[in-house]
Amino acid sequence: MAPMLSTAGPIHWILDFDGTITKRDTLNTLVNISAQNRPDSNVLAEWKRVSQAYMDDYKATMQNALPKDTHRPSTIASEKLILGITEEVERRSLDRVSESRLFAGLTGTILYEGARRAVETGEVQLRDGFQDFFRHVQDKQHAFHILSVNWSQRFIAACLHASGTVLPQKLSSVYSNELDGTEESMPSSGAIVPSSGNDSLIVSSRNKLSVLSHLREHEQTPIVYIGDSWTDFECLLAADLGICIRDDPMTSTQRTLAESLERVGVKCAHLEEINRIDHSAVFWTRDFHEVSAWLESPALAK
Template sequence: MAARPPLDPSQPTHWILDWDGTITRRDSLDALVSIAASSKPNSPVLEEWKRVSEAYMSDYIAAMEKLAPGGKLPRTVQDEKKLLQALASVEQASLDRVSESQIFAGLTRKLLDEGAKSLIDSKKVEMRNGFAQFLKLRQSRGHDGLDLLSVNWSRHFISSCLRAAGAPVEKGAINANELGGIERDLVSNGKISPEEDAEMLIISSGDKLEHMARLRKPACESRNSSLDSSRPIVYIGDSWTDIECLLEADLGICIRDEPLGSSQRKLAERLQSLGIHCPHLHDWKKADERQVVWARNFTEIQAWMEAQQARKV
């Protein structure tokens, strides 16, 4: 792979951010399910959620035993992509189970809005340190672009959480799936589908990469992005599902806690197995040609940007 040109963070940049575990401190799917459970107290929502979760794990373990027997995982990026592509069928099967379970049937925008506010107020969904300030500064720069790219099941839920946290993002900049009916302000049928104006679900690493490629297109070709392809992309993510976007971006930033969460550890292990050096963001110039680094939160990312800009003055 040819080395990328140096990234200048003081220049117009297109930021693409994962949601669960990246903007939020923890995965929010359980929180989304809790809204459904609260809205239907006499329905077996939590039992159904446990059933589909256990079925997913069973499928995933079986698939990994078949695709990587003895835990022998890929050592090249090309083989890594093939493995992730093969695992997409596990994600699709799980999505089908969730839709068929009717866990989310009966939800409305109002219920999602109220549920999201309650979750934010109780800190069951919590934004990562520095995100609100990072977002405000990106929006104030004007020439920067920002998109969210998530495998989460409800774009409206993400939007509601951000509003409740005082960090609103234009809904058109949130690229995620949606519960059937919510886009049209109807009672949800419980099925998970693409956004109303999108062509495909976002359920896998490959899906995220394809959507990132679309966001990189010039404004005249891209549905959501306001930036042309000359703007460098910085992608921020935390899990294995983000690895292809992290590797393809002009700069990939892995979010890491101390100690590492399970998803963060999996991503760190895969990068190491692929021979990809991943220094801390402040040592970003020591990264290899893949340009992947790590940071603890958005406070660190903002401090790094300010340091780079100060050096240019």
Template sequence: MPRPFLRAFNTDHAIHWILDWDGTLTTQDTLDTLVNIPKETKNDPSIPKKWAHVIEAYLDDMNSTLTTLGHLPSTVPEERKLLGRLRDVEERSVTRVSDSGIFAGLREEDLCAGGVSAIVDKTIQLRKGAALFIEYIFNRTMKQETDIDAFQILSVNWSQCFIATALEASVDFKFQRPTLDHFQEQQNEKYALLKNEIPSASHEKLKLDIYANEIDSISTAGTSQGRLCSPGTHKIISSSDKLSYLRGLQKLNPNTLQLNPIVYIGDSWTDLECLLAADLGICIRDEPPTSSQRKLEDSLQRLSIPCQHILDDGPPDEWDIVWARDFTEIRNWLRSNESSAFIRKIPGV
């Protein structure tokens, strides 16, 4: 059934924003920057060679797996099966990273310092308009009462700590790094609402949660084995993992007891299932597109899924997927769909 989000959705009401990190909020992938932290911290000249081996093995594994297919899918169910198979490739790569010992002995303070330094020296740069977009969403919540926007980052990156400190160095907000208990609280809130109990958390303003993986035992100095661990029910290393978390994070509106509509923003093939599942999927695209953006674009074309520019006029299609160059365009789209009365109530607008 068509979902006419762009035409009929009331942006004056609560929106659940879920954003990818690497290449979406940032201008490029940040894994090389993350790997540079143990290199500098431990003064270990062997780490670049170990990392190069991990990358080479991953690319060989990925190419080999894709070659065995013969042809790429042309339907969404087949595409999802392919992405499910590729999870094994990601899992093997994570194992190689763990076995390499690149992150062994790393501490939380090392990751925090590395995240801040990467922003200061501009190794990591937020995409155009990202900081103002986050501020705009926060200001939206200032006029909302029980019907409040949610904002979460959902990433296959290997460190919540690294992402949080990099963002905090860029924008004036504190970011939470949820645990399994925090993830369970999301579910408990839904059950409470269904029983007509409004939990106090429903009245809180915007909470910026980061769902990503983490290096084990970094809070205990020197004891980390450098292995990837989970922020919740399972590691986030694939498209299907992201989709599982997205479904678990869906929020009930306390007024309607309906799920708040999700806007998912991503840039790569790993984001495909979340983009399809969201009420509105927004693909970030550079001009020319990066290799990861090109893979996503190719997938949409193979599946015959239209993807118009977010500011273009036109009838919505079945999937409601659009593309944007940056967060300035997304913010402009949001403002153009909000009523003038709503905008006047947003601080600073």
């Protein structure tokens, strides 16, 4: 990590989507789109079932990995081991979702229209300052990618488009997962598969790090990574500058990440302190207004 990153030169921005670009997680919105598309189905009941199965699996796995009297990890290496264990929980969850056919019948058009409605009603909202920040990125012709464990690349792009944000490379700017069939304009089987351009599913911190490393090989400019949750842990540390999004009060996912960083000794000061900190660190910010303020700081534009 390099806190004294110049904002005058090129920057490669890699951002998480849910809870980072958006104010809150959008998974329930994706489920609601499927329920609205099949009003006579049991989509919501199935979603409740697979959600409970996920929570039960996660709790049992964590209790097995970290018994009650065991100390939580205190090093980055040991934290990564725990994150690796949770990856298997996420994969089992995706298998349950695919088998339940929760998203069967959805098409790219249905996803687009559902995302548009969600933005219009305020169900999906971009974080404050994102659009001004994104205009700055475009004006400077900086590289920009979204890296997400979200289940639909097309849904992400549709939410942004409906919010007035058009990605320069459209879908190729988004690394996530996809609903099977939607890439061929066919009704989805409901299976969650790798999106176009990806060789494997993105469900974990390790998967995200693998994509970031791949992008770094092709774009030899400093990387700024922005995220809000535990799955962003490894990317925040691997980037030239890592920025955490934090609300006041913090959400449960933000708090998990904050506790993780603190536990392994990674300091996390507010972004406005970046030119006064003499050690490597991850920084935090409330919104993209504060990121833009950093970008416009004359102290760093050298």
